[in-house]
Amino acid sequence: MPTEILMPALSPTMEEGTIAKWLVKKGDSVFPGDVLAEIETDKATIEFESIDEGVVSEILFSEGSEGIKINEVIAILHTSDEQKISKSTKNKVEPVIESKPLIPKRKSEDVVEIKAHTHESETKTITVREALRDAMAEEMRANPNIFLMGEEVAEYQGAYKISQGLLEEFSNKRVIDTPITEHGFAGIGIGAAFGGLNPIVEFMTFNFAMQAIDQIVNSAAKTLYMSGGQMGCSIVFRGPNGAASRVGAQHSQDYSAWYSSIPGLKVISPFSSDDAKGLLKSSIRDPNPVIFLENEILYGESFEVPIDDSFTVPIGKARIRRSGNDVTIVSFGIGLKFALEAAELLSESGIDSEVVDLRTLRPMDTDTIIQSVMKTNRCVTVEEGFPVCSIGNYISSVIMQEAFDYLDAPVINCTGKDVPMPYAANLEKLALLTTAEVITAVENVMYR
């Protein structure tokens, strides 16, 4: 029976082809794998093989024929095969996906009263460093599948002493020193998560995670989607992020915006001990890959933390650090230090600031930002990272789309400067964010 040989699609972008050369002629016998013709595509000249056995009974285009559309019959093969496949049925194309509805503009009745957050249960004062250690220890006690790996986490007790005491309590089976090989151990951690464990991977700093970012983005974040929901990756990547002090350009970058742009990741950036502890516990329990961005300068700062071991903080919820009516200052992580200082100083000159601590960058609690802006009508964002494609840029766009009519002034983004971090003390000071800059920004949006 006759089998039609069709012009094949030989590249993802090919629409038509040229028959550069026929390697068979009428009457030739062909077997699967025999080259029938050389086809010139938009990219290259490619050999086109037969997948059937038979005799060439007709050749419908001569050598050099150009512009033959994909799936046009170019030759006929006479086959004796009863298994001949049916002629191609055109791939049915469903209507294109409906676009997501435009973000609705908020109305005044949407405004709800937001109260500043306080702990109602008994608390104690501990450092961020202790809070992180306690979070890991408590979770490791509860779940034997949790382990910690990274450079210097075990014998050395952590390059920044975050894992102090963990080796002693949990043994080298669960607190594992790695060689200096970020790409490799990030991948091993991800594989262990696919294998059903709950790894905590410590990067000595997130600057070094650049070596591992392919594994984080391509393997950890995307596999659930690529597997149609089969293969989750419950893993926490944690470590200090952003500038420390006088360590130069390669050790002083804030990666908040980088990771926050990736669907499949959750991104946390806590400021205080209670949030560090509560959010790290939630991150370890979360079945998704979580990027947990700490800050070296904050490690030694002390805050109140609930004594109750069952205390956690939900991912994806912002926290009102200070209630106010005149302006909204949105920040996260180390940025809060400047935001809160600025708010305090501004209050002396009669400006009543509301300070929103995002805590989670992805998924971001934009509802809380919008609610606050609808009340204050002005907004300043504060972060340490670079200004281009920053977290503040994203917040500005959300406010513009959802609450444009409520704005009495353009949103101002306070960020680090658009330069690699300099080493010289005076230049570093200029490159970093300052409280004075936040105050100036607030005065500008207040038209003072």
Place this chain on the structure above:
Amino acid sequence: MPKKKMPVAELKKYYEDMLLIRRFEEKAGQLYGMGLIGGFCHLYIGQEAVVVGLEASAVKGDKRITSYRDHGHMLACGMNAKGVMAELTGRNDGYSKGKGGSMHMFSKEKNFFGGHGIVGAQVPIGAGLAFSDKYKGSKSVTFTYFGDGAANQGQVYETYNMAMLWKLPVIFVIENNQYAMGTSVDRSTKSPSLWERGLAYGIKGEEVDGMDVLKVKDAGDRATAHCRKGNGPYILEIKTYRYRGHSMSDPARYRTREEVQKVRSERDPIENLRDILLAGKYLSEQEIKKIDVEIKHIVNDAAEFAKASPEPSVNELFTDIYLEI
């Protein structure tokens, strides 16, 4: 020819499994030509003996992970031809609901962990799977497949180091088909014996004739025994050959047609096993013909299924990004 008489069922299974991959891939190539499969599509034709031989050494609980040339691995570990083909056509009944495509399929049930598109990235992940088995005290091993091209990626050697340091039960399978896309091993690799690189880390290994499924099976038995005893990783450098291009749009100007033809006619793993089956009187001509017809049926059914399956619902666009807590 095997020295001693082998169980016919075993040989028959190797033949069926290799032929299924061959016919499946030919069909995939055809569907690509018809525009039913899009994007990248890397065929496994010529390399069938590698996965079929190694799967014969695997036991329940063992894991496998590979690169983007993954259709053969999925069929060999028992994943359904219909589900694989439907993923190739980007349909709802594919293993990833059409959201992964040729390069990204997974099966938790069959312990197949993908399907990875970044050259070499599956290597540390494979070691991590082995880490999870060792951590849990299981005797399972992980087959971590990669090509001669990936063998030059730095993360492979980062992984060798940690795998040996921590004695992880991982078998590194280098499928050396001699071409990394269009660059031959000779042009890309200073020390062409790839398995020997593991010796620097104290990892044992060997070179294997990948066109002979029985030799691959024997090597697989040695490797799995080594790993299950707690000796740490093992490297198999399996010399094989891909008949088709790197992907569908490969102009194949880096090697001659004669070179390909010579391997096909002299070393084809399926033809060689067919000769053994006939010469050793394991199976008759009729029995072999019957297998051929059955396989063709399976593949045609898979193709028809993959064409008939609907595209994923548009609602699938925003699902499977996060697992709910």
